[in-house]
Amino acid sequence: MMALTNIRDTIPRWVYVILSVAGFVIPLAFWQILSGTHIFSALFLPSPERVFKSFGRWAVSNLWEDTYVSVYQVVSGFLLAAVVGVPIGIYIGTFKIVEALLQPINDFVRYMPASAFIPLVLLWIGIGESAKVSIIFIGVFFQIIVMVADAVRNVPQKYLEAAYTMGAKKGEILSYVIFRGAAPDIFNILRVNMGWAWTYLVIAEMVAADRGLGFAIMQAQRFMDTPKIFVGIIIIGFLGLLFDLSFRIMHRIFFAWSYK
Amino acid sequence: MISTGRVEIKGICKSFRIRKDKKISTWPALDNINLNINPGEKVMIVGASGCGKSTLLRLISGLDQPTAGSITVDRDLVKGPGADRGVVFQQSTLFPWMTVWDNIIFSRRLCISLNARDEQVSRAVYRSNALVTLMGLDQSVELYPNQLSGGMQQRANIARALVSSPKVLLMDEPFGALDAQTRETMHKVVNHLFKVEKTTVIFVTHDVEEAIVLGDRIIVLSANPGRVDTTFTTESVNRDEAGMVKRNDVSFFEFKEQILSRIRATTTMRATDDLLQKVAKD
Numbered sequence: 001m002m003a004l005t006n007i008r009d010t011i012p013r014w015v016y017v018i019l020s021v022a023g024f025v026i027p028l029a030f031w032q033i034l035s036g037t038h039i040f041s042a043l044f045l046p047s048p049e050r051v052f053k054s055f056g057r058w059a060v061s062n063l064w065e066d067t068y069v070s071v072y073q074v075v076s077g078f079l080l081a082a083v084v085g086v087p088i089g090i091y092i093g094t095f096k097i098v099e100a101l102l103q104p105i106n107d108f109v110r111y112m113p114a115s116a117f118i119p120l121v122l123l124w125i126g127i128g129e130s131a132k133v134s135i136i137f138i139g140v141f142f143q144i145i146v147m148v149a150d151a152v153r154n155v156p157q158k159y160l161e162a163a164y165t166m167g168a169k170k171g172e173i174l175s176y177v178i179f180r181g182a183a184p185d186i187f188n189i190l191r192v193n194m195g196w197a198w199t200y201l202v203i204a205e206m207v208a209a210d211r212g213l214g215f216a217i218m219q220a221q222r223f224m225d226t227p228k229i230f231v232g233i234i235i236i237g238f239l240g241l242l243f244d245l246s247f248r249i250m251h252r253i254f255f256a257w258s259y260k
Numbered sequence: 261m262i263s264t265g266r267v268e269i270k271g272i273c274k275s276f277r278i279r280k281d282k283k284i285s286t287w288p289a290l291d292n293i294n295l296n297i298n299p300g301e302k303v304m305i306v307g308a309s310g311c312g313k314s315t316l317l318r319l320i321s322g323l324d325q326p327t328a329g330s331i332t333v334d335r336d337l338v339k340g341p342g343a344d345r346g347v348v349f350q351q352s353t354l355f356p357w358m359t360v361w362d363n364i365i366f367s368r369r370l371c372i373s374l375n376a377r378d379e380q381v382s383r384a385v386y387r388s389n390a391l392v393t394l395m396g397l398d399q400s401v402e403l404y405p406n407q408l409s410g411g412m413q414q415r416a417n418i419a420r421a422l423v424s425s426p427k428v429l430l431m432d433e434p435f436g437a438l439d440a441q442t443r444e445t446m447h448k449v450v451n452h453l454f455k456v457e458k459t460t461v462i463f464v465t466h467d468v469e470e471a472i473v474l475g476d477r478i479i480v481l482s483a484n485p486g487r488v489d490t491t492f493t494t495e496s497v498n499r500d501e502a503g504m505v506k507r508n509d510v511s512f513f514e515f516k517e518q519i520l521s522r523i524r525a526t527t528t529m530r531a532t533d534d535l536l537q538k539v540a541k542d
């Protein structure tokens with residue numbers, strides 16, 4: 001009997017792959033069976049087949065445009081938040097005076113739900129692209145800041161001390177030690193926040209958009225087009241997975257040193 | 261040539277603030293330490309655990325500030341850490357995100373500006389290469405620190421600390437985490453190194469044999485608070501033709517016993533029968 005249940009132990013690659021596929025196939029089969037029994041009306045639970053057909057119909061109309069719009073919004077909102085948030089987080093985690101100035105207010109704003117800002121954003125910016133980008137930005141910006149600040153604080157003091165004894169100055173400590181040391185964690189933080197950005201995109205598109213996947217889902221609900229709602233949700237999940245996977249692969253390439 | 265690396269430690273005291281029973285009190289770790297260390301001298305500091313060896317080394321490195329007293333290196337007052345004093349810690353401090361080579365050349369790279377002359381760069385590379393070979397790391401320069409064994413990591417740490425030709429090399433139990441065999445190999449390497457590098461060395465260890473093998477002078481610190489208890493020189497120990505201490509010689513054992521008895525006398529930790537029985541009862 002092969003030991004597959006050892007704590008933190010690795011398992012053979014093929015076992016891993018089979019289990020991951022099964023993780024998808026089992027719910028799918030369950031869904032197929034459940035919809036076949038007609039316990040629920042097709043309006044509430046369409047069969048996988050109908051959902052797939054709906055996907056085909058959407059694909060030949062404007063699925064790609066909707067997807068493109070959504071991806072574009074997510075990436076812009078996320079990048080904007082990352083480009084501004086990461087440096088702020090690094091400075092908060094490194095300099096106490098920046099921490100004192102920015103961390104309390106950041107924590108305060110962070111606990112305000114981003115969706116509660118939607119009315120305000122609509123009031124200030126109106127419906128459209130910039131409204132969506134703003135909502136995504138608000139959703140992840142403050143989170144990125146706290147998480148990056150923590151990652152930076154976690155760089156062991158011994159590396160900073162070693163650098164000082166080799167004559168490093170403040171700026172050099174910041175770029176060669178603190179930033180380099182925290183980079184793998186910062187990258188992971190960005191991956192997690194990319195996932196949240198998708199959540200905020202859909203929320204934003206449901207109320208503040210005239211295009212995009214979230215908007216399409218809302219429209220489908222209005223016309224009782226349940227299969228299309230399913231397609232929309234699945235596509236968003238799929239895109240999220242794709243982004244997550246590419247972040248993980250890049251992490252392995254950029255930060256090979258952090259793996260044993 | 262004027263020899264450099266004279267370290268003068270004058271009246272050094274260091275106390276820590278500690279909280280005990282909700283009161284903050286100061287606790288003296290080092291009390292009035294005076295030491296004059298000559299250029300190129302290899303000074304070993306031994307003493308019971310917790311007597312303040314690491315504290316003293318951190319003060320010389322400039323990572324901590326003394327409560328009183330002053331430390332000078334070639335008349336320059338130590339105000340903070342600097343490249344003139346290389347440090348090797350017990351735990352490796354190689355940056356995991358850089359290859360061994362990038363780690364070793366780190367301090368040189370800091371000094372060399374973007375528009376440095378080629379000759380400056382090649383001199384830094386030349387010395388780094390020499391140290392890499394001396395430390396037996398030729399095959400490992402492209403590896404990352406987590407791919408090295410403990411002994412290799414410490415050799416890389418030593419090379420890194422030496423690459424900028426510091427006046428003083430400070431070592432805090434650099435081989436404390438290594439097994440006995442590796443440690444003995446390291447002693448050979450370091451002995452060789454100490455002969456070619458004229459840098460002053462202040463070396464903290466709890467291993468008395470290590471201190472005898474590597475040092476010119478051995479200083480025993482007493483504990484609570486840390487004071488200079490006794491100073492020994494290793495002149496009286498017999499050596500072989502290569503100048504290495506003879507480990508199997510009677511003089512070696514006698515000398516070791518002398519030092520150990522001083523350490524024992526200054527240890528505050530006691531394993532008396534009385535205490536042991538108390539522990540056993542519970």
Ligand SMILES: Nc1ncnc2c1ncn2[C@@H]1O[C@H](COP(=O)(O)OP(=O)(O)OP(=O)(O)O)[C@@H](O)[C@H]1O
Pocket residue numbers: 276277278289307308309310311312313314315316466
């Ligand atoms: N940051 C600190 N705050 C409070 N007390 C400290 C601090 N650093 C060291 N001490 C105290 O100072 C004393 C000396 O510590 P130090 O680490 O220098 O001992 P050491 O001789 O290096 O011991 P060892 O051989 O176990 O490494 C100890 O009693 C320790 O508790």
Ligand SMILES: [Mg+2]
Pocket residue numbers: 313314315432
């Ligand atoms: Mg110590």
